[in-house]
Amino acid sequence: MHLQIADVSKSFGYGARTKEVLRQVSFAVNSGEFVALVGSSGSGKSTVLRLIAGLERPSAGSIRMDGRPLSAPGSDRGMVFQKYSLYPWLTAAQNVAFGMELQGRPRAEIRERTGYFLEVVGLADAARRLPRELSGGMQQRVAIARALAAEPQVLLLDEPFGALDIQIRESMQEFLHNLWRRTGLTALLITHDLEEALLLAGTVHILAPAPGRIVRSVTVDLDRSSLAHLRVSRPFLDLREELAQCLRGLEPALVA
Amino acid sequence: MPSLQRLLRHPWVLGILGILAVLLLWWITTASGSVNKLFLPSPQAVWQAGQRQWGSGLLLKDALASIQRVFIGFAMSAGLALPVGITMGTSPVICRLLEPLMGLIRYMPAPAFIPLLIIYFGLDELPKVLLIFIGTFFFNTLMIMDAVKFVPRELVETARTLGGRTLPILLKVVAPFIAPQVLDTYRINMASAWNLVIVAELVAATEGLGKRISLAQRFLRTDEIFMGLIVIGLIGLLIDLGFRALMRRACAWAN
Numbered sequence: 001m002h003l004q005i006a007d008v009s010k011s012f013g014y015g016a017r018t019k020e021v022l023r024q025v026s027f028a029v030n031s032g033e034f035v036a037l038v039g040s041s042g043s044g045k046s047t048v049l050r051l052i053a054g055l056e057r058p059s060a061g062s063i064r065m066d067g068r069p070l071s072a073p074g075s076d077r078g079m080v081f082q083k084y085s086l087y088p089w090l091t092a093a094q095n096v097a098f099g100m101e102l103q104g105r106p107r108a109e110i111r112e113r114t115g116y117f118l119e120v121v122g123l124a125d126a127a128r129r130l131p132r133e134l135s136g137g138m139q140q141r142v143a144i145a146r147a148l149a150a151e152p153q154v155l156l157l158d159e160p161f162g163a164l165d166i167q168i169r170e171s172m173q174e175f176l177h178n179l180w181r182r183t184g185l186t187a188l189l190i191t192h193d194l195e196e197a198l199l200l201a202g203t204v205h206i207l208a209p210a211p212g213r214i215v216r217s218v219t220v221d222l223d224r225s226s227l228a229h230l231r232v233s234r235p236f237l238d239l240r241e242e243l244a245q246c247l248r249g250l251e252p253a254l255v256a
Numbered sequence: 257m258p259s260l261q262r263l264l265r266h267p268w269v270l271g272i273l274g275i276l277a278v279l280l281l282w283w284i285t286t287a288s289g290s291v292n293k294l295f296l297p298s299p300q301a302v303w304q305a306g307q308r309q310w311g312s313g314l315l316l317k318d319a320l321a322s323i324q325r326v327f328i329g330f331a332m333s334a335g336l337a338l339p340v341g342i343t344m345g346t347s348p349v350i351c352r353l354l355e356p357l358m359g360l361i362r363y364m365p366a367p368a369f370i371p372l373l374i375i376y377f378g379l380d381e382l383p384k385v386l387l388i389f390i391g392t393f394f395f396n397t398l399m400i401m402d403a404v405k406f407v408p409r410e411l412v413e414t415a416r417t418l419g420g421r422t423l424p425i426l427l428k429v430v431a432p433f434i435a436p437q438v439l440d441t442y443r444i445n446m447a448s449a450w451n452l453v454i455v456a457e458l459v460a461a462t463e464g465l466g467k468r469i470s471l472a473q474r475f476l477r478t479d480e481i482f483m484g485l486i487v488i489g490l491i492g493l494l495i496d497l498g499f500r501a502l503m504r505r506a507c508a509w510a511n
């Protein structure tokens with residue numbers, strides 16, 4: 001699988017009220033890769049993901065998967081939203097099964113895969129609980145399981161842990177990292193948290209705001225055998241500081 | 257006393273106490289003889305009027321006639337409001353086309369349509385059923401439209417990224433999400449349906465609880481008027497409770 005975003009621009013509105021949100025964004029995601037896009041709030045991160053998911057159309061440029069242009073949403077691109085997007089009337093298991101039911105898979109297969117993916121995200125015990133009975137972290141894990149169960153070629157994650165508190169965030173980062181290593185999934189992660197991006201992704205793109213454009217791309221080649229160690233290791237901290245400076249330089253001055 | 261406190265905390269106890277207090281006040285007022293019996297009949301007299309009409313089968317016949325009108329008119333209204341409201345809630349074009357029109361008609365008092373309905377359709381069942389339809393359809397539709405507009409964008413978009421098309425999304429995402437609000441809308445507008453049937457029967461009918469009240473007025477039978485009012489209130493309350501029970505059972509996730 002090769003996902004190619006080429007010179008994509010996006011503006012909202014017409015005439016005098018046109019707002020340029022993205023300008024000539026280009027990058028690629030290949031099978032098995034974990035790519036992150038980092039930018040401050042309002043830099044257009046979600047817009048990039050919504051364009052790839054097919055929920056918006058680019059104003060210019062092209063988005064292709066294996067050479068084929070993408071224009072509408074499809075189950076080949078799974079999405080996990082920042083805000084909890086579980087169906088509140090369905091149990092955790094029914095939520096996981098939801099996409100597979102839309103796809104019209106056979107019942108036995110749905111049941112088996114539901115069990116498997118709940119197991120994968122460590123929530124086999126919570127199968128029959130409603131979303132409101134689950135913690136925020138558990139809800140996001142169900143959302144990830146739901147997206148994975150529909151067998152996407154790439155998983156699009158829009159600040160999936162943005163609403164969680166710091167401890168749960170860290171354990172969710174471990175979880176996502178292990179999931180990626182175990183299942184070999186392909187992921188595109190959007191975040192405003194540089195540390196999160198560097199911990200998880202092999203390639204990190206920095207998105208500058210107004211209009212959103214990629215100003216820097218780095219390959220992160222660090223030893224990820226233990227994320228806890230990585231967090232405090234010298235090369236990691238140096239890289240993080242360097243990129244943080246780059247991000248800071250992009251912020252518009254607060255005092256004119 | 258802790259057991260008394262526990263009793264008072266039961267959701268129904270205070271409500272029933274309120275009703276009993278009014279009944280008691282009513283009984284004391286009439287028993288003291290300070291008010292003309294013609295204006296305010298005693299509770300016993302009203303009870304006896306009820307027993308008389310029940311015994312002769314009149315009460316049941318009237319109640320069934322009114323209930324039938326309400327149910328037919330309201331079923332039409334609710335059944336049509338659902339697809340129209342959902343369409344308006346999902347399609348901005350259709351919403352802009354219909355909302356001003358419906359907003360306008362909604363503020364025309366339904367009873368003001370009675371003269372027209374009688375001219376068009378005479379004095380049969382049809383104009384009464386149509387009155388209930390007119391009086392509730394626009395409210396039902398606009399309230400369902402609003403419920404659809406409040407379906408969180410993420411829920412619909414998640415379904416789209418899972419490969420969902422328009423119709424499955426309507427059936428599997430929009431419909432379950434709005435179900436509690438739709439039931440509540442029906443419950444609220446059922447009250448106006450019930451008001452309207454009585455109004456229609458006051459104007460022209462051969463049977464029905466409203467008809468019985470207007471006949472009682474002609475013979476100054478205030479006991480029968482009171483009886484009719486209480487029966488109407490009780491049936492309305494029962495329908496309301498029915499909707500609430502349905503909502504609790506069908507939409508447990510929303511409570």
Ligand SMILES: Nc1ncnc2c1ncn2[C@@H]1O[C@H](COP(=O)(O)OP(=O)(O)OP(=O)(O)O)[C@@H](O)[C@H]1O
Nearest residue numbers: 012013021039040041042043044045046047048192
């Ligand atoms: N449908 C739309 N119509 C008009 N403007 C939009 C629309 N969607 C996004 N925008 C604008 O585009 C800009 C970028 O939005 P986007 O949601 O992509 O940012 P973000 O980087 O994800 O921000 P955050 O970190 O707050 O989620 C914002 O200024 C927003 O107001």
Ligand SMILES: [Mg+2]
Nearest residue numbers: 045046047158
């Ligand atoms: Mg965003």
